[in-house]
Amino acid sequence: MQLTLLGTGNVQGAPVYGCDCTACQRAMDEPKWQRNLCSAVLSVAGQQLLIDANHPALMQRFAAGTINAILLTHFHMDHVHALFSLRWGLAPTIPVYRPDDPQGCDDLYKHPGLLAFQPPNQLGAPFRVANLPELTITPVALNHSRPCQGYVFEYESNQQRDCLAYLTDTQGLPDATWQKLIQCAPRAVVIDCSYSPLVNNSNHNNLSQVIEFARRLPDSLWVLTHISHELDSFLLREAQLQLPPNIKVGLDDMVV
């Protein structure tokens, strides 16, 4: 089971349009520091499950028929905008799993095209997707300004047992989500870490919070995502700062 980060940026991405801070300059000079909007793809047993849909070249990167399902964290535009093009493809229907958000985004529910919206996920209730009997997906609660959920992936076959968690967008982590993490002990947790310790935001974590999370679950690797240029600038400025060994700053195309 492999999780590839397709984008690790916050709503502004990196470089931020018009910004010349040190982090944005670096992103212009060294493409590996560019950050697309936050999304990922889980590859398991020859299937590909997209988590959020916002990659700038989604339809070039994933040929028709190669996305087996889409799992949405929430319906903010920066997480779903690629669905507006994708829906009009002449390609096999794609099941879309989603939080309980009656509005969705703009007219997606009204004109779904090839998107097959499934009944809303129930928090904490595991489900399976077609052709992947070995994979259990549990939607878990997050704290955000609109209905939002993370996903815990548990894969079990004769050969292998593996668990990964993808938790963004969120500020803090609800107790029920902690309980699930403690129960399944993920190999890695991809976590919203939008800001440096200097910024407190009501919708997104900062680095101090994530360091605390990583202390609480020390055997998991904590991979930062949804990163703002403010956090990247902080990390550049505080280059001597030693992050705990189980924390890793995410980069686009990183494989977890």
Next chain:
Amino acid sequence: MQLTLLGTGNVQGAPVYGCDCTACQRAMDEPKWQRNLCSAVLSVAGQQLLIDANHPALMQRFAAGTINAILLTHFHMDHVHALFSLRWGLAPTIPVYRPDDPQGCDDLYKHPGLLAFQPPNQLGAPFRVANLPELTITPVALNHSRPCQGYVFEYESNQQRDCLAYLTDTQGLPDATWQKLIQCAPRAVVIDCSYSPLVNNSNHNNLSQVIEFARRLPDSLWVLTHISHELDSFLLREAQLQLPPNIKVGLDDMVV
């Protein structure tokens, strides 16, 4: 005054995701036949006015500070989706002219970022944008499934008089719009021509209608835009079809 077509495709673009029709095959083989979603940029007296905002690389193509205004035809997602990224740039404010659509699209009005939405345009009432005293812009009525308007651009200086019209999305053309076209005799009209004569659609023109328009205003060049793969396939199949000399099939990056 130059109008560059940034995109000439309908909501599906070309090639259509997952389609292997002759037109989509050609678009894959020969990039000049690829069609981005429909938008354009008017360049005049060193200023750039964007018409709709959906180019896949808008922020790479137009550096911060180089878009002097945005003119929206309407708030369907395929015409405005790039605004959702653009708004969070750290760049000078951009005035956005728009039809009278109280909803707008998703949360654009609520969180405009650097977009300065102007009071809704009044149909038929000319206006000017900053630093362009020689340019008169007249919003004109179109027929579409939500409030939608075209733009007539009249430029007049000591050296030059020029007029261009940009009319999409529409089915037919309202009388008041015809009166404006007849009065100002545009050098060129960029026109919604989504479909072949075989398709009648309540929101978009087909080729038969546009041929009739071009007969009615024979001294203007009529440039087709918002083209579907259905129309491209038809034109490929009917290669012997002679379009009237004042009709031209638009291509991305064509300059009018």
